[in-house]
Amino acid sequence: MNNFWTTFTHTAGRRLKSKTFIITTSIMALFIISLINLNTILEAFSGDGAEDEPAVAVVDQTSEEGQFAEMLKTLAAEGSFEYIHYSGDVEQALSDAENDDFTYVLELTGTLDALQAEFYGEGTDFRTGQEVQQDVQRTKETLATSALDLNEQELALIFNPVSFNEKPLSGTGEVQTAETHMQTYWMVYGLVFVIYLIVVTLGTMIATEVATEKSSRVMELIVSSVNPVTQMLGKIMGIGLAGLVNLSVLVLAAFAGSYLSGEDFFTNIFTEVIDYSLIIYALLFIILGYFVYGGVAAMLGALVSRAEEVNQAIQPLIFLAMIAFFVSLYGLNAPDAIFIRVLSYVPFFTPQLLFLRIGMGTVPVWEIAVISALLIISAVLINIIAARIYKGGVLMYGKFSFKKGIKQALKLSKKES
Amino acid sequence: MTLIINNLKKTFDKHKAVDGISLTINEGEMFGMLGANGAGKTTSFRMILGLLDPTEGDVRWKGERITYKRTKLVGYLPEERGLFPKLTVKDQLVYLTKLKGMNKQSIIKEMRLWLDRFGVPEYENKVIEELSKGNQQKIQFIAAVLHKPELLILDEPFSGLDPVNADMLKNAVKDLQERGTTIVFSSHQMSNVEELCEDLIMLKKGKAVLQGNLRTIKRSYDMKNISIKADYDLAFLEDVKGVLKIEQKKDGADVKVENEKAAETIFSCLASKGFVRKFELEEPSLHDIFIDKAGGAAHE
Ligand SMILES: Nc1ncnc2c1ncn2[C@@H]1O[C@H](COP(=O)(O)OP(=O)(O)OP(=O)(O)O)[C@@H](O)[C@H]1O
Numbered sequence A: 001m002n003n004f005w006t007t008f009t010h011t012a013g014r015r016l017k018s019k020t021f022i023i024t025t026s027i028m029a030l031f032i033i034s035l036i037n038l039n040t041i042l043e044a045f046s047g048d049g050a051e052d053e054p055a056v057a058v059v060d061q062t063s064e065e066g067q068f069a070e071m072l073k074t075l076a077a078e079g080s081f082e083y084i085h086y087s088g089d090v091e092q093a094l095s096d097a098e099n100d101d102f103t104y105v106l107e108l109t110g111t112l113d114a115l116q117a118e119f120y121g122e123g124t125d126f127r128t129g130q131e132v133q134q135d136v137q138r139t140k141e142t143l144a145t146s147a148l149d150l151n152e153q154e155l156a157l158i159f160n161p162v163s164f165n166e167k168p169l170s171g172t173g174e175v176q177t178a179e180t181h182m183q184t185y186w187m188v189y190g191l192v193f194v195i196y197l198i199v200v201t202l203g204t205m206i207a208t209e210v211a212t213e214k215s216s217r218v219m220e221l222i223v224s225s226v227n228p229v230t231q232m233l234g235k236i237m238g239i240g241l242a243g244l245v246n247l248s249v250l251v252l253a254a255f256a257g258s259y260l261s262g263e264d265f266f267t268n269i270f271t272e273v274i275d276y277s278l279i280i281y282a283l284l285f286i287i288l289g290y291f292v293y294g295g296v297a298a299m300l301g302a303l304v305s306r307a308e309e310v311n312q313a314i315q316p317l318i319f320l321a322m323i324a325f326f327v328s329l330y331g332l333n334a335p336d337a338i339f340i341r342v343l344s345y346v347p348f349f350t351p352q353l354l355f356l357r358i359g360m361g362t363v364p365v366w367e368i369a370v371i372s373a374l375l376i377i378s379a380v381l382i383n384i385i386a387a388r389i390y391k392g393g394v395l396m397y398g399k400f401s402f403k404k405g406i407k408q409a410l411k412l413s414k415k416e417s
Numbered sequence B: 001m002t003l004i005i006n007n008l009k010k011t012f013d014k015h016k017a018v019d020g021i022s023l024t025i026n027e028g029e030m031f032g033m034l035g036a037n038g039a040g041k042t043t044s045f046r047m048i049l050g051l052l053d054p055t056e057g058d059v060r061w062k063g064e065r066i067t068y069k070r071t072k073l074v075g076y077l078p079e080e081r082g083l084f085p086k087l088t089v090k091d092q093l094v095y096l097t098k099l100k101g102m103n104k105q106s107i108i109k110e111m112r113l114w115l116d117r118f119g120v121p122e123y124e125n126k127v128i129e130e131l132s133k134g135n136q137q138k139i140q141f142i143a144a145v146l147h148k149p150e151l152l153i154l155d156e157p158f159s160g161l162d163p164v165n166a167d168m169l170k171n172a173v174k175d176l177q178e179r180g181t182t183i184v185f186s187s188h189q190m191s192n193v194e195e196l197c198e199d200l201i202m203l204k205k206g207k208a209v210l211q212g213n214l215r216t217i218k219r220s221y222d223m224k225n226i227s228i229k230a231d232y233d234l235a236f237l238e239d240v241k242g243v244l245k246i247e248q249k250k251d252g253a254d255v256k257v258e259n260e261k262a263a264e265t266i267f268s269c270l271a272s273k274g275f276v277r278k279f280e281l282e283e284p285s286l287h288d289i290f291i292d293k294a295g296g297a298a299h300e
């Protein structure tokens, strides 16, 4: 235990105190802060303030004699368009639009019971049309109800919304509403990405550190004092801590940035996007995933003789993480697929895929327990095997070959009596 | 009897690196492990330390194997020297010795004593890669002994040192022995072995070809050297039975003979030939014994 702490604090301390770490973390933090404040910064440079709402020229040729356009103007005053009651005909309006007097032209014809609207504009966003349609519809309803002279109750009868709830078939199931689906989608996406980043950055760091100690030959001295399992875990966790500090600084930077920008980005995320039980799972899987991938990274680092060979040796691991990444992206659209289910049992994919399945609500509780147990067991096994190869690898020099290396390392660390 | 090695064997892919050596090393003894390149010295050390598991046989220190629970008791100077190139002398000694269970204050105190002793107190805050190879080796040695181990294993401790530093290190090793440390070391410089150790083992292809007390070995060794001074040509001795080698000098010759019998024959030959200023029977040097016994290992 003592040696574990010594290795742990040594590894973490050396990283946290290193100039490279401090500088890169600060730069990343600054980058995040400025990214969040990008709008403010750009505005400060471009000078002029609030953006104008796009203008829509309304050519009212309905039986309502301009009343419709006026009503539209008042009703939609708060909306995202500025409606202008245009007195000319459509041709004039369109040519004015060409001259950039306004962005869109809306032509209204017919009577209230058969209203026709033509909407002219450069097609960009389909939502523009939808919004304008809603505005027109709302205006029509208002005019119609006032023409019918309905009282409050009659109005309520028509307009009170239906109370619509989604419920699962069985008591314990879950329903994916559009909203929770989006939440899960983003969380799974985020987690898979974080794991990928962790594997690529921290995994490489672990392997490089091991390979450096090996190539400087100080490793033989170290493993003559410390059990390689202890040393490896101390190292993996030390680097994990440095990674955690790095991540926390970046999250803090994001908070600071959003505070500065005045937008309540994070309250938004916390109240609307994130589901707390999922956060717990995410943390659990990130940690377990880190151990699975970290153990293999340490092993790969011990198989090479020179630090320059690390990138080559760690390639298979990065491929695995990459495959997990793409499978997860596919799984987001087909969480029920049988191969997603099968792959979620494979330790290298479990963190991402089980999380995906939990998020998408396609996995029963017993299966979560079984797969998590499997993941924990394999994390332990992987680290024990890795430590053996690690110990053997220390005494092994020569050109890197994955298969030969593992065989030889296992032989060297063999318990023979 | 503290370090007991019993029929130790290590096989790498059918190649027998160490082939059944047995040893007993007493507490406080300085023990030499000799042998040509590839004879199995480093492999034996690694098995003593538990870095490699023996194919057969075992090693016991005070009755128990050296496991990770007991590494505090052992100090090791590996043949392949290596420290953290980017760490300062202080940082790495603190880290490496903490792993042996010593606390930081005592480490720093002890480290300063050693740096002073080696005449390099100014290295404390220097980064290792800035030091010369020999000076790195001093630090490596300090890393092996800082925690005051009971058993110290030195794999070729003197290689790469200038004579002054080699002497400094030799004295340090002697002092440690006087303080009661049991020391096992390997060396290719026979003079160092003769100077330092009482007992030794000589390995050839993983097997012991000689083993025991240095003086006894020398005395009982058949091969002898004769130093002769005479006024006439001694070349005719070459044809005497039992003469291995003759080296003519201005006023005599050094003759290497198979055994004492041959020396007697030479003596009577010379007596019949004329006056002899000097006739001295010498025990062979360890160098001679090494070449006789362990030499040729690489060629066979
Ligand atoms: N990891 C290994 N894998 C395979 N063979 C090995 C390994 N380590 C050592 N050997 C072999 O074992 C034999 C003994 O090697 P060892 O390093 O013990 O010799 P040595 O006596 O220390 O030699 P030197 O004086 O050159 O240091 C050699 O033939 C060597 O090739």
Ligand SMILES: [Mg+2]
Binding pocket: B041, B042, B043, B079, B155
């Ligand atoms: Mg050796």
